[in-house]
Amino acid sequence: MKAVRIHAFGGPEVLQIEDVARPVPAPDEILVKVYASGVNPVDWVIREGANEMMRSFLTLPLTLGWDAAGTVAEVGSAVTDWQPGDAVYGLPNFPGNGSYAEYCAAKASQFARKPQGLSFNEAAGVPLAGLTAWTGLFAHGKLQAGQRVLIQGASGGVGSFAVQFAKAKGAYVIGLASAGNLAYLKELGADEALDYRSQPFEDVVRDVDVVLEASPQRDNVERLKSVAVLKPGGIFVSVNVDAPFDETVLAALAQKQATGELAPNQPRHDWLAEIAQLIDAGQVKVFVSQVFPLAQVADAHRESQTWHVRGKLILEITKDDAPA
Known part of the structure; x- marks a missing residue:
């Protein structure tokens, strides 16, 4: 072969x-x-x-x-x-x-x-992008209907699934992407779409239950901005498992009584089957x-x-x- x-x-x-x-x-x-x-x-x-x-x-x-x-x-x-x-x-x-x-x-x-x-x-x-998004949102982020989630890198492979999964499960979705992808995020179902270059999200976003770092950024200084927009007790999830949180991020999380999670992909049949159901129901494209x-x-x-x-x-x- x-x-x-x-x-x-x-x-x-x-x-x-x-x-x-x-x-x-x-x-x-x-x-x-x-x-x-x-x-x-x-x-x-x-x-x-x-x-x-x-x-x-x-x-x-x-x-x-x-x-x-x-x-x-x-x-x-x-x-x-x-x-x-x-x-x-x-x-x-x-x-x-x-x-x-x-x-x-x-x-x-x-x-x-x-x-x-x-x-x-x-x-x-x-499979890979979908399961990465699913693992981050639900296994580690514990996202539930009615909660607010901020998705960084929302127009990419993982992020575009995360926007749709979160919306299908009844969450309020805020997506970050470049200006040229904001209409795309709306098409995916995002409630708010922000240009990460011209709209500093830390100035306009507040009180989110979950932040999902689905962008390729591995910058702990930038991560402090994500912690700042969390509710007390919120969860910051990163799919960049090769880039652990440093002491400043961990301290900021502790001050907010928030949790930081690195989310490795889990290749599970039951999650793939549920994703397939959402796709066939027209809720995920x-x-x-x-x-x-x-x-x-x-x-x-x-x-x-x-x-x-x-x-x-x-x-x-x-x-x-x-x-x-």
């Missing part, structure tokens, strides 16, 4: 399309014929080898990609919930070989049925910015690294109309 692998850390030029052996699923795994993979910042962070926390888990060569949509090709001996031919979406194993490949093996518990209303390309844009064929994987990484992507980038492995 074809797979995009790296043999060394570096720029987009280290991405190589190779012929490799098809994986064999373990007893608790499924083998997925991959139609499409999402392209996420974590993919090129790992490609560069720049993240020391992740680097210790990685063994070269490896196949990138942590978003997959496709059909079940085989099931492990202990798997009872899936049958060959089922259309699924979810996350490959991490660390392990990823979804920039014609096949990937993964824990059966990390996949759910593909939303019926989405193409494979659209579905591939959901998937916005695909651009689709790249496998041969243009380096271009997909370059586009992701601009940090100006609205919605999701997709790597198409197999055409939707191709036989499974």
Whole structure:
């Protein structure tokens, strides 16, 4: 099978399309014929080898990609919930070989049925970003109906799902983005959309229950502004798990009797299934910015690294109309 692998850390030029052996699923795994993979910042962070926390888990060569949509090709001996031919979406194993490949093996518990209303390309844009948003908002942020949430980086892959999830659950949503994306945030359902460049949110936002840092910023000085807009007892959640809160942020949180949470992604079947229900009910939409064929994987990484992507980038492995 074809797979995009790296043999060394570096720029987009280290991405190589190779012929490799098809994986064999373990007893608790499924083998997925991959139609499409999402392209996420974590993919090129790992490609560069720049993240020391992740680097210790990685063994070269490896196949990138942590978003997959496709059909079940085989099931492990202990798997009872899936049958060959089922259309699924979810996350490959991490660390392990990823979804920039014609096949990937993964824990059966990390996949759910593909939303019926989405193409494979659209579905591939959901799992990693969607689960990151879900984990941050609900597992760590404990967001409930009627609460106020401020979402930083609201127009990006994680943020755009977070806006829609929070709104679907009955929260009041304030989104931060650049001026050119404010109309997009309104389209997503944000109650307020603020330009982070010209409208300092710390001057106009007050008394929010949850702040979700879904932007790539890893600046503890900026984080103090987020703490300032929290209600006493509020929760500040960051998806940037490689950037812990420093002593000044922790002190500011303690003064407000607020909580700071780092929210690692949790690849859970039940959350993927609930997200699929929201999508099929029309409460959540998937916005695909651009689709790249496998041969243009380096271009997909370059586009992701601009940090100006609205919605999701997709790597198409197999055409939707191709036989499974």
